[in-house]
Amino acid sequence: MTVAKEMRVVKDVTCPFCGVTCDDLEVHVEDGKIRDVKNACVLGKDTFLHHLEGLATPRIDGKPASIEACIEAAADILARAKYPLIYGLDSTELHAHRKAIELADLIGANIDHTSSVCHAPSLQAVQTVGIPSCTVGEVKNRADLVIFWGANPAEAHPRHATRYSVTVKGMFTPQGRKDRTVIHIDVRRTPTSRMADTFIQIKPHSDYEVFSTLTALVNGHDLDVSEVGGVPLQEWRDLVEVMKGAKFGILYWGMGLTMTRGKYLNVVALLRLCQELNRFTKFLGAPLRGHGNVVGMAQVLTWQTGFPFAVNMSRGYPRFNPGEFSVADLLGRGEVDAALIIAADAIGNFPAKAAQHLKSIPLIAVDPKESETTKVAQVVIPAAQAAVAAEGVAYRMDHIPLPLKKVVDSPYPSDREILDRIIARVLAKRPDDGAKRAAPLPRG
Amino acid sequence: MGEIILTFKGMGGSTVPLEADPITPDLLQLKVRAEIERLPLYHGNEQLLLGDFFSVKGERSNQIRLRGDLSQVKNIGVGMQTGRIVIESSIGMHVGARMTGGEIQVHGNAGDWAGAEMTGGLLWINGSAGNRAGSAYRGSKYGMRGGVILIEGSGGHEVGGYMRRGLIVVRGNLEDHAGARMVAGSIFVFGRVGGRTGGGMKRGSIVCFNPLDVLPTFRLTSTYAPLFVTIYLRALRSRGFSVPEIGGGRFARYCGDLAESGKGEILVWQG
Numbered sequence: 151m152t153v154a155k156e157m158r159v160v161k162d163v164t165c166p167f168c169g170v171t172c173d174d175l176e177v178h179v180e181d182g183k184i185r186d187v188k189n190a191c192v193l194g195k196d197t198f199l200h201h202l203e204g205l206a207t208p209r210i211d212g213k214p215a216s217i218e219a220c221i222e223a224a225a226d227i228l229a230r231a232k233y234p235l236i237y238g239l240d241s242t243e244l245h246a247h248r249k250a251i252e253l254a255d256l257i258g259a260n261i262d263h264t265s266s267v268c269h270a271p272s273l274q275a276v277q278t279v280g281i282p283s284c285t286v287g288e289v290k291n292r293a294d295l296v297i298f299w300g301a302n303p304a305e306a307h308p309r310h311a312t313r314y315s316v317t318v319k320g321m322f323t324p325q326g327r328k329d330r331t332v333i334h335i336d337v338r339r340t341p342t343s344r345m346a347d348t349f350i351q352i353k354p355h356s357d358y359e360v361f362s363t364l365t366a367l368v369n370g371h372d373l374d375v376s377e378v379g380g381v382p383l384q385e386w387r388d389l390v391e392v393m394k395g396a397k398f399g400i401l402y403w404g405m406g407l408t409m410t411r412g413k414y415l416n417v418v419a420l421l422r423l424c425q426e427l428n429r430f431t432k433f434l435g436a437p438l439r440g441h442g443n444v445v446g447m448a449q450v451l452t453w454q455t456g457f458p459f460a461v462n463m464s465r466g467y468p469r470f471n472p473g474e475f476s477v478a479d480l481l482g483r484g485e486v487d488a489a490l491i492i493a494a495d496a497i498g499n500f501p502a503k504a505a506q507h508l509k510s511i512p513l514i515a516v517d518p519k520e521s522e523t524t525k526v527a528q529v530v531i532p533a534a535q536a537a538v539a540a541e542g543v544a545y546r547m548d549h550i551p552l553p554l555k556k557v558v559d560s561p562y563p564s565d566r567e568i569l570d571r572i573i574a575r576v577l578a579k580r581p582d583d584g585a586k587r588a589a590p591l592p593r594g
Numbered sequence: 595m596g597e598i599i600l601t602f603k604g605m606g607g608s609t610v611p612l613e614a615d616p617i618t619p620d621l622l623q624l625k626v627r628a629e630i631e632r633l634p635l636y637h638g639n640e641q642l643l644l645g646d647f648f649s650v651k652g653e654r655s656n657q658i659r660l661r662g663d664l665s666q667v668k669n670i671g672v673g674m675q676t677g678r679i680v681i682e683s684s685i686g687m688h689v690g691a692r693m694t695g696g697e698i699q700v701h702g703n704a705g706d707w708a709g710a711e712m713t714g715g716l717l718w719i720n721g722s723a724g725n726r727a728g729s730a731y732r733g734s735k736y737g738m739r740g741g742v743i744l745i746e747g748s749g750g751h752e753v754g755g756y757m758r759r760g761l762i763v764v765r766g767n768l769e770d771h772a773g774a775r776m777v778a779g780s781i782f783v784f785g786r787v788g789g790r791t792g793g794g795m796k797r798g799s800i801v802c803f804n805p806l807d808v809l810p811t812f813r814l815t816s817t818y819a820p821l822f823v824t825i826y827l828r829a830l831r832s833r834g835f836s837v838p839e840i841g842g843g844r845f846a847r848y849c850g851d852l853a854e855s856g857k858g859e860i861l862v863w864q865g
């Protein structure tokens with residue numbers, strides 16, 4: 151006897167892989183397995199097609215254990231810790247973010263997320279000077295000048311160009327690519343240079359100087375130098391004219407600015423340029439946010455604590471200080487005494503010293519898949535992968551929330567359920583039921 | 595009035611930093627020994643007592659002396675208004691941050707944010723300071739708004755960032771972005787400075803005694819012998835902070851940052 155095969159097509163699925171957050175995917179499911187994905191790019195397709203590969207298993211100290219026992223062990227570690235760290239949270243969804251913050255508040259933890267090692271400097275820069283910005287819809291419909299700076303969307307955000315910024319046709323850009331001037335500025339040629347009309351190659355670590363120069367030129371100053379960043383001043387003068395002449399300009403930047411010399415101050419200089427250009431035309435800036443739902447965690451953390459990353463709760467109220475409470479610094483100085491890494495591979499991505507410290511303390515990993523972190527974690531709790539096997543909400547890179555669908559089932563609980571159960575166990579272990587700390591954060 | 599001597603007993607091998615905000619002359623001068631020992635300190639998420647970490651000698655004094663390795667101890671002298679703290683070793687982050695008066699002497703190195711956002715008083719560091727000394731906390735509009743920071747060693751990144759008033763003197767070197775986005779005030783550096791010194795500055799003076807790469811958005815306006823530098827150096831010497839003799843030296847004056855209002859200056863000693 152043959153059992154009829156279950157075949158389904160799930161439409162309007164949101165892709166969790168990159169900050170473009172495409173919400174037009176079509177996923178074909180057969181017998182609980184994903185067989186095909188339509189509309190996605192290669193990266194997005196892989197995320198869905200390989201969702202069953204390399205799954206993590208529940209274990210404690212390397213020995214198989216029940217989820218129940220793992221949650222108990224995790225709660226034990228966290229309830230005892232004096233200066234714990236909760237980190238990761240890029241490849242998950244809004245409700246898990248909220249639960250993670252609730253847990254951090256409960257145990258007096260440091261909480262930080264992947265932004266801290268990618269676009270946190272952008273967040274800091276916005277906090278410093280503000281940002282003139284817009285959604286990708288505005289770019290699609292209006293932008294006639296698109297500049298990519300220190301970014302390689304052709305490889306990292308494959309559908310950004312076709313959906314939002316380069317070839318797409320919009321209300322006031324009916325001819326798509328023909329209606330736009332595209333400029334790529336970077337320290338080396340990449341596939342993004344190929345989709346641009348103009349590529350300007352600058353010397354490494356000269357972005358700050360170039361932004362300052364452009365701003366001074368926009369403000370009508372003459373300068374004493376003949377070249378900046380290895381490019382003749384005249385070329386920068388020409389660029390300023392192109393920028394001022396645009397009807398609607400947008401400058402997208404990437405980690406080429408945020409993770410190189412100067413960090414947030416590079417972005418400050420960029421944003422000041424965009425602001426000054428608004429004396430002549432509409433000119434905006436936006437970071438090209440990379441991995442999954444990193445934007446979401448910054449959103450949720452900001453609405454719950456007032457700060458976008460590097461938050462410390464050890465005194466019962468949120469404090470913010472990158473450099474003091476940011477993950478790389480907490481680990482680099484060897485300060486935290488326990489860590490919960492959720493939906494991110496910290497050990498695989500961190501510098502050796504930080505990874506070394508993580509290996510030396512009680513470590514809990516919550517992840518759908520095996521990673522360098524799960525390999526060494528004392529407690530491993532497998533989770534249903536958000537956007538594939540668990541529903542929720544993710545934020546696109548322009549801060550627009552989009553629903554994530556559950557496409558297939560998983561034998562494991564979702565991130566939010568795991569965190570919720572840990573919270574319940576931590577509370578149960580506490581004689582005074584949390585009264586030690588100040589009032590909890592408002593929910594929602 | 596005698597001194598209060600606090601000797602650090604260590605943290606039993608723990609690497610979790612200790613937050614010791616109550617250690618200010620303003621508070622300790624009102625307390626007897628038993629009360630001092632019962633002041634709350636934070637060790638991670640645990641609230642403990644000062645007596646758990648320090649042995650206390652003396653009471654009711656605005657003169658405090660700290661002994662032992664304090665490099666993991668934060669927030670000493672934060673917001674202090676009067677009196678004097680002498681730290682006989684290196685000290686952790688935020689020493690003298692937001693202080694409004696009084697004096698702190700550090701006989702060692704200081705962690706990041708030393709004297710951040712201070713508005714008055716004197717912070718004298720015999721060793722080196724970390725990043726953002728005299729600077730603003732993230733999200734604040736202004737850094738130091740008054741007072742003096744003297745650093746005999748070197749300093750890190752963004753020293754004097756967002757500074758609004760006051761004086762920072764560094765005998766050693768500074769890293770990148772010294773005086774970042776400063777609005778007013780003075781920074782003297784006798785060693786070398788890193789890149790982008792004065793980037794985004796609106797007003798204020800940065801006086802350098804070694805050649806540097808000036809940002810393209812600064813323009814050379816003149817070479818002259820500024821009287822105020824001579825007066826500042828004399829004042830520093832009279833306080834016992836030794837500075838090189840520059841007798842009648844001339845300075846190149848660069849105006850900027852032209853990406854902002856451009857009314858700041860970098861003076862570079864020409865010998």
Ligand code: SF4
Pocket residue numbers: 165166167168169170171172189190191192193194195307308309310
């Ligand atoms: S561009 Fe990004 S969001 Fe869109 S399908 Fe590809 S990986 Fe997924």
